[in-house]
Amino acid sequence: MAPEGGNAGPSAAARRPVALVAAAVGIALILCLVTIVMWLFTRDSRVDLQPEYFVGVEGQSGISLLDGAVDVTSATCGDEYACESAWGTDDLVLMKFATKDDAASAARMIGANAYPSDWLVANFIGDSVSDNDRRFASEVLDGAWQSEVD
Structure with a gap:
C-alpha cells in the first residue's frame, strides 16, 4: 500500500x-x-605475414637468400601476379597475396621454381639456388608463427 x-x-x-x-x-x-x-x-595469424619479415636484419637470421632484399612490389605485382607486396634478390622473390587461392594460382603459373606457403609464394630464380637453400627457405616460411610443426 x-x-x-x-x-x-x-x-x-x-x-x-x-x-x-x-x-x-x-x-x-x-x-x-x-x-x-x-x-x-x-x-589464422599467418595472414598478417609480410615478405619483408623474412629479410635478415642485424642480430637476427632470416632467409639467407633474401639477404640484401629490396621491395620489388612495383616490378613484380601487377598484370602477371596479383600480389600485394614482394621483396626479392637475384635468387628469390617472396610475394604476398590477398588469398591462399591467389597464392596457389600464382605458384602454379610460376611452376617448379615456386613454393607456396599459405598467402606467400617463394619464387626461386633460376637453377642456381641449391636444394638445401630451397628446403631451408621453405621450412622457414612454413614454420613462421606456428607453435607446432604440421
Missing part, C-alpha cells in the same frame, strides 16, 4: 520494458564477446 500523499514507484507493468531492454542488451554483449573470442581462436 502506498504511503499517504506519496508514490509507491513505478508499477510492475512499467518496469517490465526496462527489464526486457536490459536483458536484450546483456544478451547482445554476451554474443559480441563470444564472437570476438571465437574470431581470436579461429583466425
